[in-house]
Amino acid sequence: MAMLNVLKHRDVSRRSLLSGFAAAGITAVLLPRTSSAADVVGVASEEIQPFKVEVSEAALADLRRRLAETRWPDGETVVDRSQGVQPDRLKELVSYWQSSYDWRKAESRLNAFPQFLTNIDGLDIHFVHVRSRHENALPLIMTHGWPGSVFELLDVIGPLTDPTAHGGMADDAFHLVIPSIPGFGFSGKPPATGWNPQRIAAAWDVLMKRLGYDRYVSQGGDWGAIISDALGRQAPDGLLAIHVNRVERATTFPADAAQALKNGEPAPDSLSPDEKVVFDEARDFLNNGFGYAAIMSTRPETVGYGIADSPVGLAAWLYDKIADWVYTRGDPAQALGKDAILDNITLYWLTNTGPSSGRIYWENAMSGAKLTPVKVPVAVTVFPGEVYKPPKHWLSKAYPKLVYYNRVSKGGHFAAWEEPELFSQEIRDAFRSLRS
Incomplete structure (x- = not known):
């Protein structure tokens, strides 16, 4: 079991955080604070609490x-x-x-960005939050996938929050929120069933509103795309649009092709x-x-x-x-x-x-969620190394409000991780029309 000292932050619900991190095999070191009702186990807190990663030497030695x-294992036979x-x-x-x-280099890299914890729907959510220095920046929540983490998205923080320093225009700036999916990284591990993409999407809307972002956009690949799709189906007030770099096959494959695939034809x-x-x-x-x-x-x-x-x-x-x-x-x-x-x-x-x-x-x-059409405007970028690369006309039923579709020349499933500059430009282009 990993032995970690991962927290030094203020205004923290001691009991709830300690019990949560103990369940995850983490030892938390908290700064002193005055007592409050939030210290009682099970009391949900809407506070947003600074977070710092500090892994113990014992954990690294282990x-x-x-x-x-x-x-x-024995070597393979092929x-x-x-x-x-x-x-x-x-x-x-x-x-x-x-x-x-x-x-320690990875730890320092994470800690170079503002990180926070907040409790949503009974679970601690870890997130990176970087505000742009540019006026009229567009709030954007970006979600990683599996087998990734927030590390996938760190290289696009600079280009998206400060585009003028990376060849872009100030009008293309974003305020970035990058949460860890429940059960990933430093977010809490759900103690019971029910944390499906639909519930996570609803939590992301709570997070953005809690941060004061009444109007925002969402982006994701892999599970981040599925969560963004779910958010787009829920279409909460203030969600302007989504961008995905991974398209769900189940909602976009032609019916006869899907049947042939199922039958092995x-x-x-x-x-x-x-x-x-x-198809192949x-x-x-x-x-x-x-x-x-x-x-x-x-x-x-x-x-x-x-x-x-x-x-x-x-x-x-x-x-x-x-x-x-x-x-x-x-x-x-x-x-x-x-x-x-x-x-x-x-x-x-x-x-x-x-x-x-x-x-x-x-x-x-297990969710049984109905994959109905996404209600908000959708932007799609297809990277050539992605597993599934549907043509534009296959997307009309799943994304009836498709406002942007582009196929680029390089990059794979981990687009932001592999090609951060190209990915960042795609995000700027995809959401530009929503800024007026």
């Missing part, structure tokens, strides 16, 4: 010890990635993790040659790349035992999909760098959120 004592992460590649990463990687003749490529890619993903989602949608706790106990097991579990989904297929270090990959994996390890993060798949599968 990680290095576990890495050194890894029992490795020469490609068809059986999963290749041992040679993972051993190289783990060797670097044990001997050279420096978590070839692409129907009604599809054009380009559309058949999209979807079929390949479902046949060869969907196992991670199948197990987390049905038995997340089972895999959780291994990834909670073994940092190498956790690394393999996360690295497998990072490697699958970056634009440089199979080589995430080329797209992201070893340190960036390990920043993300180490965050999962130190917070023991490998198991809890996977439960969002189960929650989504």
Whole structure:
């Protein structure tokens, strides 16, 4: 269990935070404060409390010890990635993790941005909040996915909040709110069922209103896109539009193509040659790349035992999909760098959120939510390394108010992480028409 000293902040509900972090394997150090009603366990607080990451040396030493004592599996019986992460590649990463990687740099990078906790619907939500210096900046809530974290989005904070320093115009500035999804990072781990994308979306609206943003936009990829879609279906007052860089196949695939996919049949003749490529890619993903989602949608706790106990097991579990989904297929270090990959994996390890993060798949599968059309204006950017790349005309039913659609030349599933400058420009372009 990770041993962490992660908090030094003021105006904190001691009992509720300590009990919450203790359940997550975290030791919290809180600054003195006067007593208040918020000290009573179970009393929800609407306070917004500063947050700082401080991992103990004991936790890092424990990680290095576990890495050194890894029992490795036998080598694969193939020469490609068809059986999963290749041992040679993972051993190289783990060797670097044990001997050279420096978590303190990642910690400093996180702490360079204002971070906060607030309690919403009974759960502590961690978020980064950076206000722009430019007048009339547009409030934007951005949500990461799995197997990612807030680390995915740190490189776009500068370009989006201060565009003039990054080749943009002051009129394109955003105030940024970047929360950690419940069960991820430093957000609380839901103690009971029900934290599905719809509930998270509602919590995000509460968060933005609590911060004083009565008008805002939402953005996401992976689960962030699903949460943004859910928010767009709820269409709370003040939500102007959403942007996604990952489109839901279930809501956009043509009916005859979906039936053929379900039946294991070839692409129907009604599809054009380009559309058949999209069909074949979807079929390949479902046949060869969907196992991670199948197990987390049905038995997340089972895999959780291994990834909670073994940092190498956790690394393999996360690295497998990072490697699958970056634009440089199979080589995430080329797209992201070893340190960036390990920043993300180490965050999962130190917070023991490998198991809890996977439960969002189960929650989504159990929710029974109706995927009705999104009610607000929608902008879509299709990156060439994304798993599913639908043509524009497939989106009309899911996004009847589609106001922006663009296909770019580089970048994968982790668009903001891989191509922060290109991604930032897409966000500026996508929301520009809403500023008038």
